[in-house]
Amino acid sequence: xxxxxxxxxxxxxxxxxxxxxxxxxxxxxxxxxxxxxxxxxxxxxxxxxxxxxxxxxxxxxxxxxxxxxxxxxxxxxxxxxxxxxxxxxxxxxxxxxxxxxxxxxxxxxxxxxxxxxxxxxxxxxxxxxxxxxxxxxxxxxxxxxxxxxxxxxxxxxxxxxxxxxxxxxxxxxxxxxxxxxxxxxxxxxxxxxxxxxxxxxxxxxxxxxxxxxxxxxxxxxxxxxxxxxxxxxxxxxxxxxxxxxxxxxxxxxxxxxxxxxxxxxxxxxxxxxxxxxxxxxxxxxxxxxxxxxxxxxxxxxxxxxxxxxxxxxxxxxxxxxxxxxxxxxxxxxx
Amino acid sequence: xxxxxxxxxxxxxxxxxxxxxxxxxxxxxxxxxxxxxxxxxxxxxxxxxxxxxxxxxxxxxxxxxxxxxxxxxxxxxxxxxxxxxxxxxxxxxxxxxxxxxxxxxxxxxxxxxxxxxxxxxxx
Numbered sequence: 001x002x003x004x005x006x007x008x009x010x011x012x013x014x015x016x017x018x019x020x021x022x023x024x025x026x027x028x029x030x031x032x033x034x035x036x037x038x039x040x041x042x043x044x045x046x047x048x049x050x051x052x053x054x055x056x057x058x059x060x061x062x063x064x065x066x067x068x069x070x071x072x073x074x075x076x077x078x079x080x081x082x083x084x085x086x087x088x089x090x091x092x093x094x095x096x097x098x099x100x101x102x103x104x105x106x107x108x109x110x111x112x113x114x115x116x117x118x119x120x121x122x123x124x125x126x127x128x129x130x131x132x133x134x135x136x137x138x139x140x141x142x143x144x145x146x147x148x149x150x151x152x153x154x155x156x157x158x159x160x161x162x163x164x165x166x167x168x169x170x171x172x173x174x175x176x177x178x179x180x181x182x183x184x185x186x187x188x189x190x191x192x193x194x195x196x197x198x199x200x201x202x203x204x205x206x207x208x209x210x211x212x213x214x215x216x217x218x219x220x221x222x223x224x225x226x227x228x229x230x231x232x233x234x235x236x237x238x239x240x241x242x243x244x245x246x247x248x249x250x251x252x253x254x255x256x257x258x259x260x261x262x263x264x265x266x267x268x269x270x271x272x273x274x275x276x277x278x279x280x281x282x283x284x285x286x287x288x289x290x291x292x293x294x295x296x297x298x299x300x301x302x303x304x305x306x307x308x309x310x311x312x313x314x315x316x317x318x319x320x321x322x323x324x325x326x327x328x329x330x331x332x333x334x
Numbered sequence: 335x336x337x338x339x340x341x342x343x344x345x346x347x348x349x350x351x352x353x354x355x356x357x358x359x360x361x362x363x364x365x366x367x368x369x370x371x372x373x374x375x376x377x378x379x380x381x382x383x384x385x386x387x388x389x390x391x392x393x394x395x396x397x398x399x400x401x402x403x404x405x406x407x408x409x410x411x412x413x414x415x416x417x418x419x420x421x422x423x424x425x426x427x428x429x430x431x432x433x434x435x436x437x438x439x440x441x442x443x444x445x446x447x448x449x450x451x452x453x454x455x456x457x
Binding site: 009091095099141145199200212239305309312 | 344345346347348350351354369370390391392393394395398416417418419420421422424425435437438439441
């Protein structure tokens with residue numbers, strides 16, 4: 001089971017019995033508990049696990065026998081189990097079952113809105129913890145990348161202007177018709193940091209500098225993406241580029257990232273705007289577009305998942321596979 | 335003895351950092367800027383022992399490259415090095431034969447340890 005859950009996503013602690021499980025739960029509140037439900041007493045075990053204060057809010061997944069003779073699924077559910085899985089199961093099934101609470105989180109968030117049950121309501125990205133903490137998230141990632149510490153301050157650093165070197169990464173939530181952009185702007189000290197620390201080349205030319213800044217924007221986008229994923233939101237990342245000068249008219253937030261010792265600054269800008277999807281023929285798919293919905297075969301088998309950002313290779317392959325009479329919804333290329 | 339490693343990333347900075355990390359213990363490094371460039375270069379190199387590959391790249395991304403290598407019956411181990419962390423992508427890469435998934439920003443010593451395991455120097 002540990003093998004099935006990617007360590008990059010899930011911090012998994014495996015224990016052999018109930019005593020060890022309760023001790024682990026007491027040490028750190030789990031978000032998901034997967035446990036082997038014995039044919040007799042599975043519901044009592046579930047109640048004891050869920051009875052611990054730290055596990056009261058955890059998503060509870062029970063593993064039961066293939067033919068659960070004497071095993072009452074109903075009583076497991078009434079004991080607080082959210083889902084169950086029959087043995088034997090595959091790694092892929094376990095992963096999908098553990099991902100279910102992420103979808104539930106999304107669903108419950110929509111329920112908590114004033115327009116409950118309105119699934120067409122726009123997602124409020126600004127309410128995500130990942131968005132509110134973006135400055136700290138990016139500072140942590142840049143620190144890991146460079147072994148330098150950054151001090152985070154809210155707001156735009158006043159000495160930075162529109163002519164300072166910048167790079168951005170576009171991101172999209174095609175299903176919610178939203179586009180995000182994360183930009184980084186560097187002052188002279190920030191550029192010296194990029195040259196000397198990241199490139200190890202004090203004479204690095206402009207192309208190398210811009211490439212490095214694009215990679216920093218990419219790292220910032222990756223940090224936001226992974227943090228949003230933990231809150232049930234899957235963002236699609238584009239290719240980083242240099243053109244952050246034209247600001248979105250939508251919601252934005254800024255942070256200053258000051259290098260240790262005041263050696264230089266980077267400004268971080270997060271922007272969000274609504275962006276309508278297009279309904280187009282598969283023959284017109286092009287690089288950079290993002291699929292707004294899953295593409296399935298007539299038998300319902302998933303061919304391509306929603307959120308895929310098309311490369312030239314995948315756009316041409318999908319066009320050939322689906323043909324000009326197949327219409328689909330896409331977010332335009334950023 | 336040495337071993338040849340291919341580094342595929344559209345960022346010059348990442349290619350430079352990965353190359354520097356792997357050249358220190360003695361690897362020979364060949365760089366490519368995306369999947370298309372990698373396939374062209376791999377066609378002319380028969381001694382490749384390891385591929386370190388980004389996921390998000392223009393023209394042909396890392397997952398598409400894995401599909402092509404898998405279809406060609408390539409036995410060269412591939413490690414993905416990316417800012418991505420979606421379980422679906424990781425599962426897809428694994429099912430296509432990828433041997434590892436490292437999230438950026440990466441620690442050079444971890445990358446070297448991974449390379450040493452999959453493509454030991456001196457073999």
